[in-house]
Amino acid sequence: MIHINENFLKLKAGYLFPEIGRRVRRFKELNPQAEVISMGIGDVTQPLVPAVVEAMHRAVDEMANQKTFKGYDDGGVGYEFLRQAIVENDFETRGVDLSIDEVFVSDGAKPDTGNMQEIFGADNVVAVADPVYPVYVDTNVMAGRTGQANEIGQYEGVVYMPALAEHGFVPQPPQQPVDMVYLCFPNNPTGAVATKDALAQWVAYARENKAVILYDAAYEAFISDPDIPHSIYEVQGAEEVAIEFRSFSKTAGFTGVRCAYSVVPKALKAYRQDGTAVDVNPIWKRRHCTKFNGVSYVTQAGAAAVYSAAGQKQIRATIDVYMTNAASIRETLGKLGYEIYGGVNAPYIWLKTPDGMSSWDFFDKLLQQANVVGTPGVGFGPAGEGYFRLTAFARPEQTKEALERFARL
């Protein structure tokens, strides 16, 4: 008799964004005339930049010609031209030495952060920030690393590290030893960033406890402060304890194009039950090549064009559009008396709901009265209750209009 994986039945109903989608659809059905502005799901709105568009057209033409046609990306780890560009542009420029076989090109940071846990044992203890991007937790629930959820949506066996305003929303290393730590900076949802000192503290913790840090740097392109590290590998010794995730989704408007990568350093070890060390890089490679078959050549050609001189200039201009939105949101909502965080080195603004409203009540109020969609902080964890996430990804005129509606609330 075919048994279901009962770990899936532990998952709390309604992954956050589908639930938001359902509420918005219902509102639109009842109010077909309303012009709803989305500042909820972190999806980009600016088109692909010309350098990327040209590269993708060229790649499509190559695929149309037998002489230049490309089949499988050998091994599925990504074309060398792309991995080389990644190593040189994203890491060498920050003083980080990587070899291209430490880079695995994929179709998204969500798949990567969701899949990476699979190569580690089911008995590892997982620590996540609270609030947290739900994928880190849900994929560990699916893998059986947790018990049931309690009434506030936290799973037995997971160590939740409150990310509180008093520490700038950067979680502190836990007192007890844990094995897998998920960190995300610039942070989704709070927009917080970690200083080099804060990351060094985490690397020291991981080295001391032989833990692995799963470092999600999907938003590093939004860092403007020159002192903030873009990669955890800017901290010495991190290559022995950290895996890093990057994405073209927000950096270059690739949410509908699908390209990302993971860095799994050769120096990283995990351990058998008997304590002997095992290299992690070849095990992830085996997983990647067995359950994945590479990213579209057209997509990889587009991603590589992001690193051209023109591409860099163009994606910077797009990021500036979003960060100008972020600055307007901060300014307007600050003037309106909201308590606001983030939005300086990150495309997310984290605001305290007024008058102690619950996150979902504020969501409904904002949707009903301003026709603006945001994300309830509690959707990211109990410590997010009473907070609300706005993204800077709407179009500038939409952002302006949304802020006018906030003013009229």
Added chain:
Amino acid sequence: MIHINENFLKLKAGYLFPEIGRRVRRFKELNPQAEVISMGIGDVTQPLVPAVVEAMHRAVDEMANQKTFKGYDDGGVGYEFLRQAIVENDFETRGVDLSIDEVFVSDGAKPDTGNMQEIFGADNVVAVADPVYPVYVDTNVMAGRTGQANEIGQYEGVVYMPALAEHGFVPQPPQQPVDMVYLCFPNNPTGAVATKDALAQWVAYARENKAVILYDAAYEAFISDPDIPHSIYEVQGAEEVAIEFRSFSKTAGFTGVRCAYSVVPKALKAYRQDGTAVDVNPIWKRRHCTKFNGVSYVTQAGAAAVYSAAGQKQIRATIDVYMTNAASIRETLGKLGYEIYGGVNAPYIWLKTPDGMSSWDFFDKLLQQANVVGTPGVGFGPAGEGYFRLTAFARPEQTKEALERFARL
């Protein structure tokens, strides 16, 4: 202390195709002048057809324009335009009624067949054909559904169903009850097809044992015999016990473009330990939307164009190129006295190695003496020892040249 998932350490060294790649690279290094012809890895060589190319160019242009730009594919299950085309063209035409929310668009049949097992319990007993596409087994090893491999590469706990010449390489349902059955028709590697009666026998077995059939139909487009089913759902009642995998990789030359889909019927049930039934479709949907984020819009636009009148005509012409290759291979090798199977409703030719040579010895001989790469049958399982797989995917002139070299062997 971070523990590795020790199930990964059970995997036998060298996934088949990387091992072939290593041997070929070494041969080329030692023989830089040799013109090696690949009939090994099942990768296509004909370019994308014009209808697909045009659709992809159009989609790139849409992505370049703010008004038509597409971000996330909502929920990641695939655009409705594509799922609708799939349901109408791949299933209604064969008398199979599906709703579009039973179709999940993905980036490949390899990921899909590798990932699907995850939603089922670790205690299920897995049955696979021998020989078999290695991904079915390796992903179940990773998931802990097996013990260690024995000296012939078979894993403890897996039920291997020999696919023998006397049954046309179609495995017979096992005597004992099993829970998860992987079937692939047209078959990789043997090129065998299953009649409707053979599939009906399997569906009856699955219904009787409450097993699930994981049906890989990635090669259905190569069926020429009108009596051979293209979908397992052509057998009544299969929708209660079967998941089907399809791919654009071989159908439309998408190995470097990446598009496939899974069908998870709403009628399909799995069971809790206490025997209560659970719907599988929403659980796969949850898995898919949590660990995957949709296929590139450009890719999906290309895939939809496969179903246009022009697209259908053009991909048929490409498939004809490959099947003409297959016919030549069958004819020439038959004349040369080889015992050959497949290649009629499938792009794979399965031949018995001459003089009882081992599969790898024949591989090395063919590489050294004819500079032709094929795939050793034993790489697909012990029952494949003494067999060898050739693909029909080389270019026609390469296939012709390879056959001339065979004649000179």
